[in-house]
Amino acid sequence: MLKTSRFLALAALGIGVATTVTFSTEAQAQPVSDMDRAAARDLFREGVELQRASRFAEALDRFTRANSVVNAPTNMLRIAECHAALGHLVEALEMYRALQRYPMPPSPPPAFVQAVEQGREEMKTIEPRVPELKIDVTPPQVPTLSVTIDEQPLHSALVGVSRPINPGVHKVVATAPGYTRAEQTVDVKERARQAITLNLTSTGGVIYGPAGGATTNSQYVQISPAPGTSQAPIDKPPVYQEPERPRPADLRSRTSFFIGPRISAALPAGKYVSETGGVLSMGDVANPGAALGAEAGIRFARLFYFSLLLEGAKYGEVKKNGIKYEGSSFLAAGKFGIITNPDGFAFLADLGIGYRSFSVDASSASTKQSDSASSADFLLGVGMHFKAGKILRLIPKIEVGLGTFGDSKINATNSSDSTSHALWTIGLAGYFDINLDKRAAAAPPTAPIPPP
Template identity: 30%
Template sequence: MSHAAAAQPRNPKADAQALFEQGRAAVEARDCARAIPLFRKSQETYPARGTLFNLAQCEAELGQIASATQHYKELLPQLEPSDPRLPVTQERLAELEPRLPKLVLELAQGTPVPAELHLDQAPLPQGSVGSELPVNPGDHVLIARWADGRETETRVSLGEGTRKSVRLEPPSVAAAPPDPSQAPAPRPDAPPPPASSARRTLAFVIGGVGVAALGGSLITGGLAMGAKGDLEEECPDPSRCSEEGMAIRLRGRNLTTASTIVGAIGLAGLGAGLVLFLTTPEQRTSVALTPAILPGGGGALLHSRF
């Protein structure tokens, strides 16, 4: 491509025509949802009465009553008396007007006018307060922002032909935080603050793990006892034991060892949980955890005095 061709300016009218033709193709395919943005872009690129008429037609078909009414009213003074689109536009306006939802913005007593107003992210002039705003049926979000930074967000839903009022009032000013320098100094004899609940939570967690481990120890111990019964049935004479009996004996030993280890862990966890719980500042106790030799393995004993 030559530099001269590349330097040629874009033709807004041709671009708008191409967009318009794409929109018309979508209309013929009964797809107004796709046609509307094409017509809007075409109208922004190069305004034309035909584009505006087709845009309003599609908006009315999809129930966008406020948008269609606005564009029909914008088109109306541009049409000549002989234009066949004039009676259609007048008829559609007469049909849409009674169906038009209206939103009224009111100020609470003594409330200043907001510095900024946005309806569905589109800015509104301050003169919108107190007047009826035509809106499309459906859900809307109104944001009001005052000069001091306070802001409110209001959600409102309107059906066809309805009229709703929204009262604008800024939120209350939050109380200023206390000045730390004005806080009274603590007395020397003041009792220490209570211990954090996190310590007790940790105590319950560790204790719970200990209880669960003790439960596991009882289960594995029961399995070991069952293995012992199976061994006596399989090998009445220990000196003459089959291979299956030897496997049962090995399984029983492993279960016994596991029961002892899990039981020791459970005792230690339960003891540690009790120590954490009883040594919180609220508890006036003396505790001691000492090792002990228990049947079937090692463990710990907890001594406490209240």
């Protein structure tokens, strides 16, 4: 039922807001000083440690006192959890319901919102566990009837009515002037709907009510004490062990597989050395065009990744001296990079090395000729990382590939001129990020454990 937690510092953002919303009218009229707020924060932290150590009664005391100083959803969530751990299911359920009614301020701290959401989910597991007990008394409508459960008075309007009760052994007593005392001990189980009947005997010896104390409602289980038996020992509350609460850093995905396409504008620059030995400007054979690629890789150690990129580009036509030039290229590369925050908005950068081929088709009215070259390219890219969904990522990015087309002999004869090229791509990539970290994937939504 318990969820994992966030850093204690998260709710510090809501301290100022929490002090304006209090749990009672008395607290609303009483301002909270900085010293009291700090003391409440210390009580909360002490309660967290006690709760983790399964010392729930002591933890409940700390959370309750902290909440009496600064009423906050984070305190209320912990109070409900401790009640549930102690078997106080009725009190836990009421606190969960109070948490859902908490008057949120404008722009509430994220820890408050998350505490309310977590309480809503935990309440769903508590509600079906709460048992009910119906207490009937015969004869009915006895004047000045008094019924107690564990020495606590039961309102007369609730006699004969099913009511929530905590699981465990309870002692029920009915008394009235002119009647002998009637008493039963009932062992109430979780999720059960039970009923008992207390038979009052008048001091004149007349017994009222059905023999054997049978109930008239068949949906309840009739519980009657066996003759000559003593009261059953009180059971211990259900064992309620809090699971380990990993730190938020441990819950973040550290390893994932990603794959997706990218589309870009392709901008050629620099020189091109053809197979015929001519040195041409890239602008003489290719205009800006478009590139389409696919990239797949592995993210590791949370922030770093290695990927493989395949990309083809088609450049715009160039018409010059009656000849039409059409250029295209293909790139295969491996890259190593870093993402500053894989779970949200972040900066991204990578370096890589690959192999690029470049080809040009030159055609005129009478002839058509093809030329090609290749190069080892050094890649440099920068961009931004956006989390667009649970597994979808969007990456607007600029990347440049630097290299030299042509062979060493041709380049040597043209050493006076630079024969290097720069092929730019400016575009958008969309990746599917598939988490491979089993612990992070299995972890439930994080639970806030901030101070009040």
